[in-house]
Amino acid sequence: MASEIDISSYRCDCGYEAHFFPKTIRQMERMSLKKRVSLGEGRHGIVFHRGKAIEMICPQKGTCPIE
Ligand SMILES: [Zn+2]
Secondary structure: EEEEEEEEEEEEEOOOEOOOOOHHHHHHHHHHOOOEEEEEEOOOOEEEEEOEEEEEEOOEEEEEEEE
């Protein structure tokens, strides 16, 4: 299970941590109210939907829900 470390950082199942600017996350949350959007960080991606981060896409583990 991937997890949110703080407002703009996420930890993947594989141990990878993705850090973003809080401003970027707020923008993605706003955009995700209308449709699913994803944010790339290296080979990892974060999927946002309905105003929050819901999944982390990992090159090793596949799609992990964010708790
Ligand atoms: Zn990962």
